[in-house]
Amino acid sequence: MLKMNRVSKIYRTDTVETHALREFSLEVEEGEFVSVTGPSGSGKTTFLNIAGLLEELTSGSYELDGRDISSLNDKDRSRVRNEKIGFIFQSFNLIPELNIFDNVDVPLRYRGFKSDERKRRIEKCLDMVGLTSRIKHLPAQLSGGQQQRVAIARALAGEPRFLLADEPTGNLDTHMADSVMELLGEINSQGTTIIMVTHELTLADRAKRNIFVRDGHVSDGHVSDGPHELQFAAAAGA
DSSP states (O other): EEEEEEEEEEEEOOEEEEEEEEEEEEEETTOOOEEEETTTTHHHHHHHHHHSSSSSOEEEEEEEEEEGGOOOOOOHHHHHHHHHEEEETTOOOOOOTTTTHHHHHHEEEEHHHHHHHHHHHHHHHHHTTTTTGGOOOOOGGSSSHHHHHHHHHHHHHTTOOOEESTTTTTOOHHHHHHHHHHHHHHHHHTEHHHEESSSHHHHHHSSEEEEETTTTTEEEEEESSSHHHHHHHHHHOO
């Protein structure tokens, strides 16, 4: 379970304070598929970065699987992130010079898995995303949708408990976006918790739960189990 209680994030310079999150509170149960929407600058990506242990919170508390994350040092935060969290980004972040097998292999090598275990995980995940036949292709030889599937395979190869996706369909056309969303739905049905930031309400509706963020916090209690409340919140703030 992911639990944030009154989390704040403030970016400071010599003369300016920017409040990205303001007493942000949220609980995500294991196995949920949650979409996060809101205007640009509302704090969506900051929330995702803190959830993924890429940034530290300024105040408040954050628990992941019952462990207080806010008190961990950098080494322990890195270990928890590598063991429990997978990331999917809008820009894919594939290494152009490596084929898709080796792209998926990079984080597994970093974590020190033996070659046989790495091979098993890579082949399993590439099969899951339907790219086994393109295992030796370079990213440039794939469509945008296929590249995003490689990125998803890379995230899954670490067998994370939580999958965090920041605009995972942002660079894809409608057909490819639908394909990626179907894949995320299949992954979630197998037990992986997914939190997805998106500006597309039609895609957000496909999650099992919708959250609308405004001015750094969950807006007016708009945490819903369906599309209608999300659409109302978006219309009110658009």
